[in-house]
Amino acid sequence: xxxxxxxxxxxxxxxxxxxxxxxxxxxxxxxxxxxxxxxxxxxxxxxxxxxxxxxxxxxxxxxxxxxxxxxxxxxxxxxxxxxxxxxxxxxxxxxxxxxxxxxxxxxxxxxxxxxxxxxxxxxxxxxxxxxxxxxxxxxxxxxxxxxxxxxxxxxxxxxxxxxxxxxxxxxxxxxxxxxxxxxxxxxxxxxxxxxxxxxxxxxxxxxxxxxxxxxxxxxxxxxxxxxxxxxxxxxxxxxxxxxxxxxxxxxxxxxxxxxxxxxxxxxxxxxxxxxxxxxxxxxxxxxxxxxxxxxxxxxxxxxxxxxxxxxxxxxxxxxxxxxxxxxxxxxxxxxxxxxxxxxxxxxxxxxxxxxxxxxxxxxxxxxxxxxxxxxxxxxxxxxxxxxxxxxxxxxxxxxxxxxxxxxxxxxxxxxxxxxxxxxxxxxxxxxxxxxxxxxxxxxxxxxxxxxxxxxxxxxxxxxxxxxxxxxxxxxxxxxxxxxxxxxxxxxxxxxxxxxxxxxxxxxxxxxxxxxxxxxxxxxxxxxxxxxxxx
Numbered sequence: 001x002x003x004x005x006x007x008x009x010x011x012x013x014x015x016x017x018x019x020x021x022x023x024x025x026x027x028x029x030x031x032x033x034x035x036x037x038x039x040x041x042x043x044x045x046x047x048x049x050x051x052x053x054x055x056x057x058x059x060x061x062x063x064x065x066x067x068x069x070x071x072x073x074x075x076x077x078x079x080x081x082x083x084x085x086x087x088x089x090x091x092x093x094x095x096x097x098x099x100x101x102x103x104x105x106x107x108x109x110x111x112x113x114x115x116x117x118x119x120x121x122x123x124x125x126x127x128x129x130x131x132x133x134x135x136x137x138x139x140x141x142x143x144x145x146x147x148x149x150x151x152x153x154x155x156x157x158x159x160x161x162x163x164x165x166x167x168x169x170x171x172x173x174x175x176x177x178x179x180x181x182x183x184x185x186x187x188x189x190x191x192x193x194x195x196x197x198x199x200x201x202x203x204x205x206x207x208x209x210x211x212x213x214x215x216x217x218x219x220x221x222x223x224x225x226x227x228x229x230x231x232x233x234x235x236x237x238x239x240x241x242x243x244x245x246x247x248x249x250x251x252x253x254x255x256x257x258x259x260x261x262x263x264x265x266x267x268x269x270x271x272x273x274x275x276x277x278x279x280x281x282x283x284x285x286x287x288x289x290x291x292x293x294x295x296x297x298x299x300x301x302x303x304x305x306x307x308x309x310x311x312x313x314x315x316x317x318x319x320x321x322x323x324x325x326x327x328x329x330x331x332x333x334x335x336x337x338x339x340x341x342x343x344x345x346x347x348x349x350x351x352x353x354x355x356x357x358x359x360x361x362x363x364x365x366x367x368x369x370x371x372x373x374x375x376x377x378x379x380x381x382x383x384x385x386x387x388x389x390x391x392x393x394x395x396x397x398x399x400x401x402x403x404x405x406x407x408x409x410x411x412x413x414x415x416x417x418x419x420x421x422x423x424x425x426x427x428x429x430x431x432x433x434x435x436x437x438x439x440x441x442x443x444x445x446x447x448x449x450x451x452x453x454x455x456x457x458x459x460x461x462x463x464x465x466x467x468x469x470x471x472x473x474x475x476x477x478x479x480x481x482x483x484x485x486x487x488x489x490x491x492x493x494x495x496x497x498x499x500x501x502x503x504x505x506x507x508x509x510x511x512x513x514x515x516x517x518x519x520x521x522x523x524x525x526x527x528x529x530x531x532x533x534x
Contacts, residue, residue, distance in 0.1 A: 075102040110141040177210040202226035210234035245487035260287035298365035301344030498528040
């Protein structure tokens with residue numbers, strides 16, 4: 001090892017493979033294939049580098065892009081030589097045609113498609129598709145990541161044109177996932193089964209399904225016998241129907257072992273969700289993310305144990321976040337956090353956290369398993385536990401008591417990966433200030449709040465103090481901020497009509513400025529927001 005002319009190729013294959021495994025598979029193939037070195041070329045074609053090919057390496061402005069020269073080399077040179085090993089392709093829909101036509105893929109069984117849209121489905125998920133032999137016979141695992149504005153497409157037509165065609169064409173599917181792009185602008189168009197017959201959306205092979213639904217009724221319909229082999233079901237429900245589901249035809253679901261339900265606005269929890277869960281007596285894993293309205297008392301550990309968990313004797317894993325929001329019109333005794341946490345004594349398999357927010361408008365109780373496993377947390381106030389929420393990327397805070405500078409320091413420390421922040425507070429941080437002669441100060445003695453990953457900030461429903469709090473770079477650092485929603489009058493005041501240096505830095509990378517009324521973007525605004533996109 002003391003030789004000055006020691007080279008990478010002097011290493012044995014075992015050591016080279018250890019090094020190459022640290023790299024992305026696409027990088028290995030692109031760098032080593034066809035470089036006039038037979039040894040490296042053979043190493044690059046090993047199954048460990050060709051089983052899974054990910055052609056979605058980077059996300060820029062919501063569009064996955066690959067340089068044309070790289071794509072050309074893969075399609076003309078690399079893929080025809082390694083195609084027989086490829087078991088999984090991860091593609092952007094823009095590149096799907098070229099890559100699938102570049103070679104035969106006799107072992108391909110898994111396809112993950114980004115930026116999936118209705119046009120893609122209508123063009124390729126048909127019997128006339130040039131890839132129908134791959135889709136129909138080979139693909140067993142299909143993941144579709146959507147990022148399409150479907151506001152002008154009806155739920156009914158989407159169900160008939162997209163969801164029905166998928167199960168009709170992909171005859172051997174065992175895993176199907178149709179979800180939104182993480183951090184994407186648009187939600188998936190949910191599936192509605194009310195207009196589809198049992199035979200038009202059914203499968204005898206599907207075991208794992210992850211999907212958005214229009215209502216809890218559709219969840220029950222999925223469990224009416226059309227998916228007999230289903231063992232894992234992950235759903236997000238968007239609808240808010242209030243009628244009871246107790247008499248719905250839900251057949252034996254003894255095969256269902258894992259169930260995850262995300263329901264962000266439930267207005268009939270006791271009539272819809274509780275009866276559904278009670279029927280899943282064979283579950284081994286249960287995940288709940290529930291936001292409950294129109295209930296007179298908080299959902300606590302006693303309720304969960306007596307009404308749900310006691311009916312699941314095989315349950316091994318229970319991950320949950322449940323928020324109960326009670327309007328102030330309903331009188332409620334203010335319980336301390338410890339009293340709520342003690343109701344979970346019978347659920348001894350994990351630690352439980354609790355946040356209570358009593359204010360002049362609502363009473364809100366959050367209960368959740370620890371560590372916190374979800375990416376979204378809303379409607380917390382000044383008081384929250386001293387724990388780290390490592391997965392939360394979206395946070396909404398609300399209180400009738402002012403948020404002080406120290407509060408935002410705690411938020412930045414407790415939510416280290418925060419990307420989207422929504423602040424609602426109409427109480428001034430400094431009550432002695434009068435609006436007409438308000439003067440802002442730079443508090444150099446304060447620690448600067450560091451939001452290293454924050455890209456989106458909504459302070460349009462916050463007092464002017466919070467515009468100062470976030471835009472003043474001597475108080476808050478926002479190096480990645482690209483989207484800002486704010487009251488325009490407050491913005492003008494805090495930036496001193498787009499001339500103040502202390503607020504210039506945090507505005508420099510903003511691409512989307514959203515205000516409550518139509519405005520004409522003057523030269524001063526463009527100068528102050530140099531990255532602004534029209």
